[in-house]
Amino acid sequence: MGEFIFLFLFCVLGFQSSVLKVTQARFQATKCGDAGPDIHYPYQIKGRHQQYESLPGFELLCKDNLTTIHFPSYGDLEVKSISYDTKNIHLRDPKNCAHNVFLNLNLSLTPFHYFYVLKNYTYLNCSTTLPPPFVEVPCLSASSHHVYTVDSTLPVPGSCQGVRTVPIPFAYSPYLSDSMLGLRLTWDLREPEDNGAINRTRGSHTSRNIVIGSSMCVFVMAVLLLIRIKIRVATRNNYQKQEQLLQS
Template sequence: MDASILLEIIFFVSLLTQTTSHAETNSCQPSKCNLKSSEIRHPFRIQGLHPQHCGLPGFQLFCQQEKTSINFPDYGDLAVKSIFYDSKRLELVDPRNCVHEVFLNLNLSRTPFRYYHVLKQYKYIKCSSKIPSPLVQFVPCLSTDDSVHGNYVYTVELSFAVPGYCTTVKSVGIPFSYSSYLSDDSFGLELTWDSAGEDENIEAWRIQTYFKASAKIIALIFMVGILLHAKIIRRCMGSSGDKIQRKYDEIEVDIISRGQYEALRSPMVDDIDIVCNYIP
């Protein structure tokens, strides 16, 4: 084999290996929105940093002002405080500092997540004045504490007797009722997810990677075939041209010496043309 052909084949194989290796090892590498944030890896992915196959559906995160965030279609954006992959725990923070607004409105039924803590059914009630009882406290971030036009929202147990000046807003399962002793932006706002589907997704990603690598190898073989074909044609043309020229020189001498112009139709010349014609 011609040394130049061998070098070109080695170059293409090396290029393909590096490209495939880089795609497999680097495209889904863990990443962060900032140095202090949690490491993001499978089943999560960061939009714009990881290809789509790096994460499961519904696990897409994004960086917003160097903070990791997640969007819930029925609610909006929440900030990611930390992710614990071993225990499958996602800690979130409400940017509006009102975790009970999240409890009230967040619908997880269309997501792969559920609350990490055990839920208990509570009622959200809205009252035109404060309930005179030390057993319940209104939620400040959902209420308007005004002596004239007061609007007070409480989380109470289902058995609670709702006063006449209050109306029930919604009954919902939440991790905790409101307490002034608890953080109002993140306490209880922890989610978890099932492992079902992770193995299938990883296997699907491996199959997809395999077929992509196979396609690249086939393309490489095709390129090498074209290269070899071109090299062979070039060599044939060069070799045949030299042989034809030498033959015509011999024929020319023969013509001059014997005057037999029919020698121009020598079988050897025709055979050389036939050999080259075998190459498309």
């Protein structure tokens, strides 16, 4: 009976191990440097082997222990942190100008959108400075031009030209830190049909292998159990025959 229990436990542990390998393969975290964010599915580091299909838009770059993500409409942004529970990726502009990102970043062809609620603001390019309450965006301005973000419903002053009206998390304020707010995105996980078909095929193969392995394990245990029962019956019959011979 001890052998049967041992085999049963071995099969159960083997089955659990197979299931865990399937589920944990996607979520085994890696890093780009000691201080970098944990990176796992759906993200991947370009050039590193992973045990799941890559998804467009979720490829990260690792250079000089710095984690970055590339957007064709803007360029590289540093990845400060990733919260997988809330689907929140916190980014930083290497040029320290979040409003330059807001002005030029096009997320329409990516799986991302802003984490915060958006409002339409107009970027103004003015030849002269505007009086309060208008606040100039320093990283976009120079001595010959002055850039402001204003509510899109306000009229454009005579010394200014509207550059673009875009939905962004907030207008510029010297009291709001770019690293604290703004460059936080969330994502929609929509696998392309080809990748989805591949993943479903691989998943079906894995599931089938698990089922086959479990069935074989159950079959072996059943055979051993039948053999043990037959041995017990044969032993009991022999014992009864010996008793009958002794009594006669």
